[in-house]
Amino acid sequence: MRAALSQVEVVRPRGLDHALDLLSEPADRRPTPLAGGTDLFVYLNAGDESRGRFLDLSPLRGLRGIRVVGGTVTIGALATFREIREHAVIRRRLPALSAAAAEVGGWQIQNRATLAGNIANASPAGDSLPVLLALDAVVRVASKRGVRDLPIHRVFTGYRKLAFDPDELIVSIAIPFPSAGTVTFFRKVGTRRAQSISKVVFCGSIAFGRGRGRSGGTPHHVQLAYGSMAAVPLRAEAAEGVLLEGPPSAERARAARLALAEDLTPIDDVRSDRDYRMDVAGNVLDQFLRNASPGYTRS
Numbered sequence: 052m053r054a055a056l057s058q059v060e061v062v063r064p065r066g067l068d069h070a071l072d073l074l075s076e077p078a079d080r081r082p083t084p085l086a087g088g089t090d091l092f093v094y095l096n097a098g099d100e101s102r103g104r105f106l107d108l109s110p111l112r113g114l115r116g117i118r119v120v121g122g123t124v125t126i127g128a129l130a131t132f133r134e135i136r137e138h139a140v141i142r143r144r145l146p147a148l149s150a151a152a153a154e155v156g157g158w159q160i161q162n163r164a165t166l167a168g169n170i171a172n173a174s175p176a177g178d179s180l181p182v183l184l185a186l187d188a189v190v191r192v193a194s195k196r197g198v199r200d201l202p203i204h205r206v207f208t209g210y211r212k213l214a215f216d217p218d219e220l221i222v223s224i225a226i227p228f229p230s231a232g233t234v235t236f237f238r239k240v241g242t243r244r245a246q247s248i249s250k251v252v253f254c255g256s257i258a259f260g261r262g263r264g265r266s267g268g269t270p271h272h273v274q275l276a277y278g279s280m281a282a283v284p285l286r287a288e289a290a291e292g293v294l295l296e297g298p299p300s301a302e303r304a305r306a307a308r309l310a311l312a313e314d315l316t317p318i319d320d321v322r323s324d325r326d327y328r329m330d331v332a333g334n335v336l337d338q339f340l341r342n343a344s345p346g347y348t349r350s
């Protein structure tokens with residue numbers, strides 16, 4: 052049954068310390084953080100949200116904005132996908148992230164939805180999550196007990212399960228800029244361009260030895276990350292291992308594609324079946340490799 056909004060209690064914190072005090076209350080009183088509401092309101096409307104007390108994060112000015120310091124961009128927990136997609140430095144230095152931000156829902160959703168909400172919602176289909184995995188993002192969380200940084204690969208511990216404690220609030224997400232010459236690539240495959248949940252979502256990053264450009268040499272860095280292909284968004288480490296073994300070749304690209312079977316465990320569901328998803332996962336990997344180096348297409 053739909054939740055009656057008149058029965059929902061929303062608490063407005065005076066600042067971060069007050070917010071963390073509220074989150075440290077006993078479980079039956081602890082409010083649920085509310086950012087853009089683009090997931091939470093869907094759950095309330097569908098009657099899937101039993102929690103009736105929410106913590107409005109909007110007064111927390113310190114959680115807003117995007118800052119670039121040195122070689123890292125730090126995205127506040129309240130930064131929206133619109134802010135991310137339009138940020139000039141992110142477009143230039145993290146094009147895969149701005150590409151993903153531009154494919155989350157439509158404009159209305161991007162105007163409200165936050166990167167932190169995408170992480171905390173913990174859907175295996177969250178479009179930003181493979182990008183964060185391929186780019187080694189670090190999530191900063193705070194509670195009354197202090198602040199800690201969690202590398203993104205440690206954040207998703209099971210289907211819709213997070214490594215955070217319920218009293219911890221995401222305050223920011225830090226992403227280091229890839230080194231010069233790194234090629235990154237984002238691809239979402241869904242039923243239509245906007246407002247569709249991914250059947251397969253992928254982000255890859257690859258870098259070859261200094262001076263070798265895209266023409267060849269053994270890559271010294273390969274990260275391949277997928278969403279909607281397992282219970283959690285994850286890196287395809289077996290396929291990465293194959294690509295790190297030697298210079299690009301059509302044979303190596305084929306072997307990497309085969310290795311995806313060790314990494315990915317997609318399910319049949321209403322959006323797609325397992326075989327289709329595995330084919331698409333291989334196709335987007337091929338597309339990335341062709342884009343990264345002509346060597347991957349030579350026989």
Ligand SMILES: Cc1cc2nc3c(=O)[nH]c(=O)nc-3n(C[C@H](O)[C@H](O)[C@H](O)COP(=O)(O)OP(=O)(O)OC[C@H]3O[C@@H](n4cnc5c(N)ncnc54)[C@H](O)[C@@H]3O)c2cc1C
Nearest residue numbers: 086087088089090091155156164165168169171177178221
């Ligand atoms: C029409 C529509 C289309 C959509 N399309 C896409 C899409 O294409 N791709 C995609 O990935 N998603 C999509 N979504 C889902 C949603 O927009 C995203 O997951 C979004 O990033 C959620 O962010 P939010 O700020 O709205 O989160 P909210 O709904 O406010 O919160 C989501 C979850 O995160 C928690 N949370 C929020 N902020 C914090 C914080 N700082 N610390 C700890 N926990 C926090 C909340 O408690 C809640 O559990 C769509 C949703 C709708 C309604």
